[in-house]
Amino acid sequence: QVQLVESGGGLVQAGGSLRLSCVASGRTFSSYAMGWFRQAPGKEREFVAALNRSGRGTVYADAVKGRFTISRDNAKNTAYLQMNSLKPEDTAVYYCAAKESIAVITTRRYDYWGQGTQVTVSS
Numbered sequence: 104q105v106q107l108v109e110s111g112g113g114l115v116q117a118g119g120s121l122r123l124s125c126v127a128s129g130r131t132f133s134s135y136a137m138g139w140f141r142q143a144p145g146k147e148r149e150f151v152a153a154l155n156r157s158g159r160g161t162v163y164a165d166a167v168k169g170r171f172t173i174s175r176d177n178a179k180n181t182a183y184l185q186m187n188s189l190k191p192e193d194t195a196v197y198y199c200a201a202k203e204s205i206a207v208i209t210t211r212r213y214d215y216w217g218q219g220t221q222v223t224v225s226s
Contacts (some may be wrong), residue, residue: 105215107199111221115189119224123184125199125217132180136204138182138213139173141195141222148198148222151186153207160207167193189224196221 109173127135138153152173154161161173181214182199188196197220 105135105201105218107201107215109199109217110218112197112222114223114225117224117226119189120185120187121189121222123186123197123199123220124221125182125184127180127182127201132175133177134203135201135207136206136213137173137175137182138200138209139182140198142191142198142201143220146195148211149152150211153209154182155207157182158207162177162207162209164204167175171172171216181217186222189222191224191226194224214226 105127108126115121136155139151140148140209141151142148144215150164151167152163152171158175175182186199199217201215202213
C-alpha cells in the first residue's frame, strides 16, 4: 500500500503562484509513476500533469501547459506541482495519484490517490 498526502493548497489571487506537495509513504516511491488531477464543483476529475518514475518524462494538459510544472524528489518521497500564473478557472480540489509503472500515465487508472487539497484562485 501507498499513502499519499497532499499539501500546499490555499487561496491566491489571479496571477499568483502555489506549489503543491504530495508525500508518499509505504513502498518504494521511485517505482511509481505520479500524476496530478483536479476536480472543480460539478465537474469530473480531470488530468493536470504526470511524470514517470525517473522524472524525465512529463505530460501536461493543454490548459496548464507553460504555467504548471510537475517534478519529483525520490530522495524525499515527494512529488510537486508548481503552479504559476494562476487563473480563476484553476480553482479546484487537486489530487495526486501513484501507480507502479515505468510509463507516464495521463488517465485515471492510478492505484493510489491522496485526499486532495483545495486551490482557490480569486479574480
